[in-house]
Amino acid sequence: NHDLETSTAELRESGWVSFCGLHHAGVATQEDMSVPHYYDKRNSPLPDVPYHKELGAEQKALKEKEKGSWKQLSNEEKVALYHLKFNQTFAEMNRPSxxxxxxxxxxxxxxxxxxxxxxxxxxxxxPPKPRTLTDEWKAQQVKRMLDMRMNPIQGFSAKWDYDKNEWKK
CATH class of the missing domain: 1.20.5 (Single alpha-helices involved in coiled-coils or other helix-helix interfaces)
Structure with a gap:
Protein backbone atom coordinates (compact mmCIF):
# COMPACT_ATOMS: atom_id res chain seq x y z
CA ASN A 1 0.00 0.00 0.00
CA HIS A 2 2.93 2.34 0.78
CA ASP A 3 4.45 1.60 -2.65
CA LEU A 4 1.14 2.49 -4.30
CA GLU A 5 1.02 5.83 -2.49
CA THR A 6 4.66 6.56 -3.41
CA SER A 7 4.15 5.75 -7.10
CA THR A 8 0.91 7.72 -7.11
CA ALA A 9 2.69 10.78 -5.70
CA GLU A 10 5.52 10.45 -8.23
CA LEU A 11 3.12 10.23 -11.16
CA ARG A 12 1.06 13.15 -9.91
CA GLU A 13 4.18 15.30 -9.55
CA SER A 14 5.28 14.45 -13.08
CA GLY A 15 2.09 16.09 -14.35
CA TRP A 16 1.17 13.30 -16.75
CA VAL A 17 -1.59 11.62 -14.79
CA SER A 18 -4.15 12.67 -12.22
CA PHE A 19 -5.76 10.13 -9.95
CA CYS A 20 -9.26 9.72 -8.64
CA GLY A 21 -9.80 7.33 -5.74
CA LEU A 22 -12.52 4.74 -6.05
CA HIS A 23 -14.36 3.20 -3.10
CA HIS A 24 -12.73 -0.17 -2.50
CA ALA A 25 -11.67 -1.14 -6.01
CA GLY A 26 -8.38 0.77 -6.11
CA VAL A 27 -7.23 3.75 -8.13
CA ALA A 28 -8.55 4.90 -11.50
CA THR A 29 -6.29 6.97 -13.73
CA GLN A 30 -7.41 9.92 -15.78
CA GLU A 31 -5.30 11.57 -18.45
CA ASP A 32 -4.35 15.17 -17.75
CA MET A 33 -5.78 17.15 -20.68
CA SER A 34 -3.63 20.21 -19.90
CA VAL A 35 -0.53 18.28 -21.05
CA PRO A 36 0.02 18.07 -24.84
CA HIS A 37 -0.91 14.68 -26.27
CA TYR A 38 -0.93 12.94 -29.66
CA TYR A 39 -4.10 12.62 -31.77
CA ASP A 40 -4.98 11.78 -35.38
CA LYS A 41 -7.71 14.05 -36.75
CA ARG A 42 -8.51 15.08 -40.30
CA ASN A 43 -9.81 18.49 -39.28
CA SER A 44 -6.74 19.25 -37.15
CA PRO A 45 -3.79 17.62 -38.92
CA LEU A 46 -0.93 18.81 -36.67
CA PRO A 47 -0.89 17.11 -33.25
CA ASP A 48 0.65 18.77 -30.20
CA VAL A 49 3.43 16.19 -29.83
CA PRO A 50 5.05 13.68 -32.21
CA TYR A 51 3.71 10.13 -32.43
CA HIS A 52 6.99 8.59 -31.16
CA LYS A 53 8.25 10.51 -28.14
CA GLU A 54 11.09 8.13 -27.30
CA LEU A 55 13.25 7.08 -30.23
CA GLY A 56 15.22 3.87 -30.61
CA ALA A 57 18.77 3.63 -31.97
CA GLU A 58 17.66 3.20 -35.61
CA GLN A 59 15.19 6.06 -35.31
CA LYS A 60 17.83 8.37 -33.81
CA ALA A 61 20.22 7.52 -36.65
CA LEU A 62 17.46 8.29 -39.14
CA LYS A 63 16.79 11.65 -37.43
CA GLU A 64 20.51 12.50 -37.76
CA LYS A 65 20.43 11.53 -41.44
CA GLU A 66 17.37 13.79 -41.84
CA LYS A 67 19.48 16.84 -40.99
CA GLY A 68 21.49 16.32 -44.18
CA SER A 69 20.29 16.45 -47.78
CA TRP A 70 16.89 14.88 -48.36
CA LYS A 71 18.02 13.75 -51.82
CA GLN A 72 20.18 11.12 -50.11
CA LEU A 73 17.14 9.63 -48.30
CA SER A 74 15.25 6.76 -49.88
CA ASN A 75 11.46 6.76 -50.10
CA GLU A 76 11.26 4.17 -47.32
CA GLU A 77 13.35 6.40 -45.06
CA LYS A 78 11.15 9.41 -45.84
CA VAL A 79 8.06 7.37 -44.98
CA ALA A 80 9.74 6.17 -41.77
CA LEU A 81 10.53 9.79 -40.86
CA TYR A 82 6.91 10.73 -41.52
CA HIS A 83 5.73 7.92 -39.25
CA LEU A 84 7.99 9.15 -36.45
CA LYS A 85 5.93 12.33 -36.37
CA PHE A 86 2.51 11.00 -37.45
CA ASN A 87 0.76 7.67 -36.97
CA GLN A 88 -1.42 7.77 -40.09
CA THR A 89 -1.32 9.49 -43.45
CA PHE A 90 -4.35 11.37 -44.76
CA ALA A 91 -4.99 8.47 -47.15
CA GLU A 92 -5.04 6.05 -44.19
CA MET A 93 -7.30 8.37 -42.18
CA ASN A 94 -9.70 8.81 -45.12
CA ARG A 95 -9.77 5.11 -45.99
CA PRO A 96 -13.32 3.82 -45.54
CA SER A 97 -13.71 1.59 -42.55
CA PRO A 127 -56.07 -13.05 -27.46
CA PRO A 128 -57.45 -14.04 -30.88
CA LYS A 129 -59.12 -11.30 -32.92
CA PRO A 130 -62.81 -10.82 -32.16
CA ARG A 131 -65.29 -12.16 -34.72
CA THR A 132 -66.54 -8.63 -35.34
CA LEU A 133 -63.32 -7.89 -37.27
CA THR A 134 -63.81 -10.65 -39.86
CA ASP A 135 -64.79 -9.77 -43.45
CA GLU A 136 -68.05 -11.76 -43.20
CA TRP A 137 -69.13 -9.84 -40.11
CA LYS A 138 -68.32 -6.50 -41.74
CA ALA A 139 -70.34 -7.44 -44.86
CA GLN A 140 -73.30 -8.42 -42.68
CA GLN A 141 -72.99 -5.14 -40.76
CA VAL A 142 -73.05 -3.11 -44.01
CA LYS A 143 -76.10 -5.08 -45.23
CA ARG A 144 -77.87 -4.49 -41.90
CA MET A 145 -77.14 -0.74 -42.03
CA LEU A 146 -78.52 -0.55 -45.59
CA ASP A 147 -81.61 -2.57 -44.63
CA MET A 148 -82.26 -0.20 -41.74
CA ARG A 149 -81.71 2.78 -44.10
CA MET A 150 -79.32 4.52 -41.71
CA ASN A 151 -78.83 8.25 -42.44
CA PRO A 152 -80.82 8.26 -45.69
CA ILE A 153 -80.34 11.97 -46.47
CA GLN A 154 -76.59 12.61 -46.31
CA GLY A 155 -75.16 9.54 -44.59
CA PHE A 156 -74.42 5.93 -45.32
CA SER A 157 -77.72 4.93 -46.98
CA ALA A 158 -77.74 8.05 -49.18
CA LYS A 159 -74.81 6.55 -51.15
CA TRP A 160 -76.70 3.30 -51.94
CA ASP A 161 -79.02 2.91 -54.94
CA TYR A 162 -81.84 0.70 -53.65
CA ASP A 163 -83.36 0.20 -57.14
CA LYS A 164 -80.16 -1.16 -58.75
CA ASN A 165 -78.74 -2.68 -55.52
CA GLU A 166 -75.34 -1.03 -55.99
CA TRP A 167 -73.40 1.97 -54.75
CA LYS A 168 -74.24 5.26 -56.44
CA LYS A 169 -71.70 6.64 -58.86
Missing amino acids: NEWKTVLGGIFVFFGITGLIVWWQRVYVF
Missing part, protein backbone atom coordinates in the same frame (compact mmCIF):
# COMPACT_ATOMS: atom_id res chain seq x y z
CA ASN A 98 -15.87 -1.51 -42.31
CA GLU A 99 -17.70 -0.10 -39.30
CA TRP A 100 -20.87 0.33 -41.38
CA LYS A 101 -21.11 -3.46 -41.66
CA THR A 102 -21.11 -3.81 -37.89
CA VAL A 103 -23.73 -1.08 -37.51
CA LEU A 104 -25.95 -2.56 -40.22
CA GLY A 105 -25.54 -6.03 -38.71
CA GLY A 106 -26.53 -4.68 -35.29
CA ILE A 107 -29.62 -3.03 -36.79
CA PHE A 108 -30.66 -6.29 -38.49
CA VAL A 109 -30.12 -8.24 -35.26
CA PHE A 110 -32.25 -5.67 -33.42
CA PHE A 111 -35.02 -5.94 -36.04
CA GLY A 112 -34.84 -9.74 -35.91
CA ILE A 113 -35.15 -9.87 -32.13
CA THR A 114 -37.98 -7.33 -32.24
CA GLY A 115 -39.78 -9.41 -34.88
CA LEU A 116 -39.43 -12.55 -32.76
CA ILE A 117 -40.85 -10.71 -29.73
CA VAL A 118 -43.82 -9.41 -31.75
CA TRP A 119 -44.47 -12.89 -33.19
CA TRP A 120 -44.26 -14.46 -29.71
CA GLN A 121 -46.72 -11.89 -28.36
CA ARG A 122 -49.19 -12.54 -31.18
CA VAL A 123 -49.06 -16.28 -30.61
CA TYR A 124 -48.90 -16.53 -26.82
CA VAL A 125 -49.87 -13.18 -25.27
CA PHE A 126 -52.62 -11.46 -27.25
Whole structure:
Protein backbone atom coordinates (compact mmCIF):
# COMPACT_ATOMS: atom_id res chain seq x y z
CA ASN A 1 0.00 0.00 0.00
CA HIS A 2 2.93 2.34 0.78
CA ASP A 3 4.45 1.60 -2.65
CA LEU A 4 1.14 2.49 -4.30
CA GLU A 5 1.02 5.83 -2.49
CA THR A 6 4.66 6.56 -3.41
CA SER A 7 4.15 5.75 -7.10
CA THR A 8 0.91 7.72 -7.11
CA ALA A 9 2.69 10.78 -5.70
CA GLU A 10 5.52 10.45 -8.23
CA LEU A 11 3.12 10.23 -11.16
CA ARG A 12 1.06 13.15 -9.91
CA GLU A 13 4.18 15.30 -9.55
CA SER A 14 5.28 14.45 -13.08
CA GLY A 15 2.09 16.09 -14.35
CA TRP A 16 1.17 13.30 -16.75
CA VAL A 17 -1.59 11.62 -14.79
CA SER A 18 -4.15 12.67 -12.22
CA PHE A 19 -5.76 10.13 -9.95
CA CYS A 20 -9.26 9.72 -8.64
CA GLY A 21 -9.80 7.33 -5.74
CA LEU A 22 -12.52 4.74 -6.05
CA HIS A 23 -14.36 3.20 -3.10
CA HIS A 24 -12.73 -0.17 -2.50
CA ALA A 25 -11.67 -1.14 -6.01
CA GLY A 26 -8.38 0.77 -6.11
CA VAL A 27 -7.23 3.75 -8.13
CA ALA A 28 -8.55 4.90 -11.50
CA THR A 29 -6.29 6.97 -13.73
CA GLN A 30 -7.41 9.92 -15.78
CA GLU A 31 -5.30 11.57 -18.45
CA ASP A 32 -4.35 15.17 -17.75
CA MET A 33 -5.78 17.15 -20.68
CA SER A 34 -3.63 20.21 -19.90
CA VAL A 35 -0.53 18.28 -21.05
CA PRO A 36 0.02 18.07 -24.84
CA HIS A 37 -0.91 14.68 -26.27
CA TYR A 38 -0.93 12.94 -29.66
CA TYR A 39 -4.10 12.62 -31.77
CA ASP A 40 -4.98 11.78 -35.38
CA LYS A 41 -7.71 14.05 -36.75
CA ARG A 42 -8.51 15.08 -40.30
CA ASN A 43 -9.81 18.49 -39.28
CA SER A 44 -6.74 19.25 -37.15
CA PRO A 45 -3.79 17.62 -38.92
CA LEU A 46 -0.93 18.81 -36.67
CA PRO A 47 -0.89 17.11 -33.25
CA ASP A 48 0.65 18.77 -30.20
CA VAL A 49 3.43 16.19 -29.83
CA PRO A 50 5.05 13.68 -32.21
CA TYR A 51 3.71 10.13 -32.43
CA HIS A 52 6.99 8.59 -31.16
CA LYS A 53 8.25 10.51 -28.14
CA GLU A 54 11.09 8.13 -27.30
CA LEU A 55 13.25 7.08 -30.23
CA GLY A 56 15.22 3.87 -30.61
CA ALA A 57 18.77 3.63 -31.97
CA GLU A 58 17.66 3.20 -35.61
CA GLN A 59 15.19 6.06 -35.31
CA LYS A 60 17.83 8.37 -33.81
CA ALA A 61 20.22 7.52 -36.65
CA LEU A 62 17.46 8.29 -39.14
CA LYS A 63 16.79 11.65 -37.43
CA GLU A 64 20.51 12.50 -37.76
CA LYS A 65 20.43 11.53 -41.44
CA GLU A 66 17.37 13.79 -41.84
CA LYS A 67 19.48 16.84 -40.99
CA GLY A 68 21.49 16.32 -44.18
CA SER A 69 20.29 16.45 -47.78
CA TRP A 70 16.89 14.88 -48.36
CA LYS A 71 18.02 13.75 -51.82
CA GLN A 72 20.18 11.12 -50.11
CA LEU A 73 17.14 9.63 -48.30
CA SER A 74 15.25 6.76 -49.88
CA ASN A 75 11.46 6.76 -50.10
CA GLU A 76 11.26 4.17 -47.32
CA GLU A 77 13.35 6.40 -45.06
CA LYS A 78 11.15 9.41 -45.84
CA VAL A 79 8.06 7.37 -44.98
CA ALA A 80 9.74 6.17 -41.77
CA LEU A 81 10.53 9.79 -40.86
CA TYR A 82 6.91 10.73 -41.52
CA HIS A 83 5.73 7.92 -39.25
CA LEU A 84 7.99 9.15 -36.45
CA LYS A 85 5.93 12.33 -36.37
CA PHE A 86 2.51 11.00 -37.45
CA ASN A 87 0.76 7.67 -36.97
CA GLN A 88 -1.42 7.77 -40.09
CA THR A 89 -1.32 9.49 -43.45
CA PHE A 90 -4.35 11.37 -44.76
CA ALA A 91 -4.99 8.47 -47.15
CA GLU A 92 -5.04 6.05 -44.19
CA MET A 93 -7.30 8.37 -42.18
CA ASN A 94 -9.70 8.81 -45.12
CA ARG A 95 -9.77 5.11 -45.99
CA PRO A 96 -13.32 3.82 -45.54
CA SER A 97 -13.71 1.59 -42.55
CA ASN A 98 -15.87 -1.51 -42.31
CA GLU A 99 -17.70 -0.10 -39.30
CA TRP A 100 -20.87 0.33 -41.38
CA LYS A 101 -21.11 -3.46 -41.66
CA THR A 102 -21.11 -3.81 -37.89
CA VAL A 103 -23.73 -1.08 -37.51
CA LEU A 104 -25.95 -2.56 -40.22
CA GLY A 105 -25.54 -6.03 -38.71
CA GLY A 106 -26.53 -4.68 -35.29
CA ILE A 107 -29.62 -3.03 -36.79
CA PHE A 108 -30.66 -6.29 -38.49
CA VAL A 109 -30.12 -8.24 -35.26
CA PHE A 110 -32.25 -5.67 -33.42
CA PHE A 111 -35.02 -5.94 -36.04
CA GLY A 112 -34.84 -9.74 -35.91
CA ILE A 113 -35.15 -9.87 -32.13
CA THR A 114 -37.98 -7.33 -32.24
CA GLY A 115 -39.78 -9.41 -34.88
CA LEU A 116 -39.43 -12.55 -32.76
CA ILE A 117 -40.85 -10.71 -29.73
CA VAL A 118 -43.82 -9.41 -31.75
CA TRP A 119 -44.47 -12.89 -33.19
CA TRP A 120 -44.26 -14.46 -29.71
CA GLN A 121 -46.72 -11.89 -28.36
CA ARG A 122 -49.19 -12.54 -31.18
CA VAL A 123 -49.06 -16.28 -30.61
CA TYR A 124 -48.90 -16.53 -26.82
CA VAL A 125 -49.87 -13.18 -25.27
CA PHE A 126 -52.62 -11.46 -27.25
CA PRO A 127 -56.07 -13.05 -27.46
CA PRO A 128 -57.45 -14.04 -30.88
CA LYS A 129 -59.12 -11.30 -32.92
CA PRO A 130 -62.81 -10.82 -32.16
CA ARG A 131 -65.29 -12.16 -34.72
CA THR A 132 -66.54 -8.63 -35.34
CA LEU A 133 -63.32 -7.89 -37.27
CA THR A 134 -63.81 -10.65 -39.86
CA ASP A 135 -64.79 -9.77 -43.45
CA GLU A 136 -68.05 -11.76 -43.20
CA TRP A 137 -69.13 -9.84 -40.11
CA LYS A 138 -68.32 -6.50 -41.74
CA ALA A 139 -70.34 -7.44 -44.86
CA GLN A 140 -73.30 -8.42 -42.68
CA GLN A 141 -72.99 -5.14 -40.76
CA VAL A 142 -73.05 -3.11 -44.01
CA LYS A 143 -76.10 -5.08 -45.23
CA ARG A 144 -77.87 -4.49 -41.90
CA MET A 145 -77.14 -0.74 -42.03
CA LEU A 146 -78.52 -0.55 -45.59
CA ASP A 147 -81.61 -2.57 -44.63
CA MET A 148 -82.26 -0.20 -41.74
CA ARG A 149 -81.71 2.78 -44.10
CA MET A 150 -79.32 4.52 -41.71
CA ASN A 151 -78.83 8.25 -42.44
CA PRO A 152 -80.82 8.26 -45.69
CA ILE A 153 -80.34 11.97 -46.47
CA GLN A 154 -76.59 12.61 -46.31
CA GLY A 155 -75.16 9.54 -44.59
CA PHE A 156 -74.42 5.93 -45.32
CA SER A 157 -77.72 4.93 -46.98
CA ALA A 158 -77.74 8.05 -49.18
CA LYS A 159 -74.81 6.55 -51.15
CA TRP A 160 -76.70 3.30 -51.94
CA ASP A 161 -79.02 2.91 -54.94
CA TYR A 162 -81.84 0.70 -53.65
CA ASP A 163 -83.36 0.20 -57.14
CA LYS A 164 -80.16 -1.16 -58.75
CA ASN A 165 -78.74 -2.68 -55.52
CA GLU A 166 -75.34 -1.03 -55.99
CA TRP A 167 -73.40 1.97 -54.75
CA LYS A 168 -74.24 5.26 -56.44
CA LYS A 169 -71.70 6.64 -58.86
